[in-house]
Amino acid sequence: MMKNLMSWGFLWSLVALLSSCSGTKELEGRLAPNPELSPNSETNNPSASLLPNNFPTTIPIYPKATSQENPEGLTPEKGLTRWSSSDSIKAIADFYQQQFQSTPWKIVEPFSSNPQDKPLIVQGNGLEIKISFLNSADSNTEFTLEYQAVKNSTPSTVKSSPNLSPSTLEVVNFSDLDTVPEPLRSSVQNLASLGILTPDKTGDNVFNPNGPISRRTYAKWLLNAHNKFYENAPEKQIRLGLKTAQPAFGDVLAKDSDFEVIQGLAEAGLIPSSLTGDTSTTVFRPDAPLTREDLMTWKVPLDTGKALPKASIDGVKETWGFQDTAKINSKALQALYADFQNGEKANVRRVFGYTTLFQPKKTVTRAEAAATLSYFGYQGDGVSVEDILQK
Structure with missing residues (x-):
């Protein structure tokens, strides 16, 4: 009897010991750090392995977003990436x-109540970042994350740039808009009310509609107007050039007040330069008068949204019927040929009316230059200044 009791006691002691060990391991397991929350764990950010090359590691990425492409040309100082997620915009x-x-980080411009209407702009770590939502359809949200280096600036001294915040353009109450030629007056007045047009050098509130316009000034109007019209479509906006970029023109360096605008247009391929293969074009001549050739060459690609078509002297002569077609340079010929396909919205028809002479080297007036910017689009798909004012 005593022997049996001792055996049972030994067994119960053994069971208690094993239970104690099991409890200790369970407790250790509960107190151990969760590997999913480890800062070095890949599961903490599933997108980490999908980051594009050269993407700055200081920029936070939404954990459930995946990169839609691996764009070329990204650097730690500048880039535009596109992302997709099954989560909601909110x-x-x-x-x-x-x-x-x-x-x-410092938020310069927050999202609006509807994040699709206005991008988020922040600054920090030497970068300015803009996050814009593109769409939210089929349970899929797409957004872009654009960044560029910012030198010697702090969030409290951020100055909005034309392609990031067109809504900050300054409206000028011009004193002489009644002298704009009647066919162009409505377009010019509407553009002025958006703050796109700037005063002439002859006076603070003087528009001087019939005076010449410089290449520099039209470049600014062109970028500001286009980006204002497509304020809610970041994928269509013209990006400013960076101060750190290699200048596209020898006479427009980083210290020039309009360097970012002119460099941006050149990098977008809208202004002929060495970047577009025009090796003979080494200077921009910013203060030279804008010609009709310049006007068409810069503006029409923003209407068509694609490369200009091939064109010949005979082709343009047959469409427009210009008597001086042979005097027009090749780039302007391409622009004119595409412009003709735009019907009543063609820049030539809207600005110059009926004419059998193009006069390619003729200086464009400030009113004529402004009138071209009252509409962007091609073959029925476009946006007018009236559309913008009605929003």
Whole structure:
């Protein structure tokens, strides 16, 4: 009897010991750090392995977003990336609003109540970042994350640039808009009310509609007007050039007040330069008068949204019927040929009316230059200044 009791006691002691060990391991397991929350864990950010090459590691990425492409030309100082997520716009917007609340980030322009209407702009770590939502369809949200280096600036001294915040353009109450030629007057007045047009050098409130316009001034109007018209479509906007970029023209260097605009147009291929293969074009001549050839060459590609078609002297002569077609340079010929296909919205028809002479080297007036900017689009698909004013 005593022997049996001792055996049972031994067995119960053994069971208790094993139970104690099991409890200890379970407790250790509960107290161990969760590998999913480890800062070095890939599961903490599933997108980490999908980051494009040269993407700055200081920029937070939405954990459930995937890169839609691996764009070329990204650098730690500049880039535009596109992302996709199955989460809602609100969830992604809330994430970024929270991420950029702490140092060293500073929100310059927050999302609006509807994040699709207005991009988020922040600054920090030497970068300016813009996050824009493109669409939210089929349970899929797409957004772009654009960044560029910012030198010697702090969030408190941020100055909005034309392609990031066209709504900050300054409206000038011109004193002489009644002298704009009647066919162009409505277009010029509407553009002036958006703050796109700037005063002439002859006076603070003087538009001087019939005076000449410089290449520099039209470049600014062109970029500001186009980006204002497509304020809610970041994928269509012209990006400013960076101060750190290799100048496209020898006479427009980084210290020039309009360098970012002119460099941006050149990098977008809208102004002929060495970047577009025009090796003979080494200078921009910013203060030279804008000619009709310049006007068409720069403006029409923004209407068509694609490369200009091939064109010949005979082709343009047959369409427009210009008597001086042989005097027009090749780039302007291409632009004119495409412009003819735009019907009543063609720049030539809207600005110059009926004419059998193009006069390619003739200086464009400020009113004529402004009138070209009252409409962007091609073959029925476009936006007018009236459309913008009605929003």
